Amino acid sequence: MSERQHVAVYPGSFDPIHNGHLDVIRRAVRVVDHLIIAVAENAGKEPLFAVAERARLVESEMARLAEDGRLDHASFEVRFFNGLLVNFAAEVGATAIVRGLRAVSDFEYEFQMAATNARLRPEIETVFLMATESNQFISSRFVKEIAKLGGDVSSFVSPEVRDALVRACRGS
Ligand code: PNS
Numbered sequence: 001m002s003e004r005q006h007v008a009v010y011p012g013s014f015d016p017i018h019n020g021h022l023d024v025i026r027r028a029v030r031v032v033d034h035l036i037i038a039v040a041e042n043a044g045k046e047p048l049f050a051v052a053e054r055a056r057l058v059e060s061e062m063a064r065l066a067e068d069g070r071l072d073h074a075s076f077e078v079r080f081f082n083g084l085l086v087n088f089a090a091e092v093g094a095t096a097i098v099r100g101l102r103a104v105s106d107f108e109y110e111f112q113m114a115a116t117n118a119r120l121r122p123e124i125e126t127v128f129l130m131a132t133e134s135n136q137f138i139s140s141r142f143v144k145e146i147a148k149l150g151g152d153v154s155s156f157v158s159p160e161v162r163d164a165l166v167r168a169c170r171g172s
Pocket of ligand 1: 011012013014043084085086113114116
């Protein structure tokens with residue numbers, strides 16, 4: 001058996017982190033030695049939350065899962081990243097990028113991203129984990145839309161994230 005440690009990056013906008021993300025994280029930490037949850041500084045679209053707030057919520061959710069014993073003493077850290085994901089992954093010594101796959105509609109975008117990243121850095125594999133059935137359909141986009149329209153997001157996010165959403169939507 002080799003002593004090699006498998007480090008993986010789980011990147012995303014996390015705007016904000018929801019139960020689908022947590023589901024992927026819980027399963028990813030079981031198959032890697034160390035998971036880096038990488039919050040993209042430039043989330044592409046106009047994010048609702050600033051990067052510091054997105055990362056703070058990720059940290060807080062991870063602390064809660066660890067406290068509840070739901071991470072099985074897994075090794076993880078939360079980092080920001082800027083620029084190309086594959087460069088960040090190489091810098092931190094990761095051999096894999098983890099992405100969650102929900103519905104078939106995710107496939108084309110994820111396929112393109114994985115293929116592009118593989119062209120840039122073939123030594124870094126993209127690994128897909130499917131969200132469990134109950135979390136298949138959750139997306140940050142819809143969670144934000146529901147919150148903005150005054151709906152109840154409690155079954156998609158934690159109470160802390162829900163409160164952050166309510167505050168952010170009140171301010172917008
Ligand atoms: O949660 P998201 O919005 O689906 O995450 C997308 C993210 C941040 C992982 C992706 O946009 C990304 O990797 N951005 C960094 C820039 C980059 O490397 N672009 C080339 C990817 S093909």
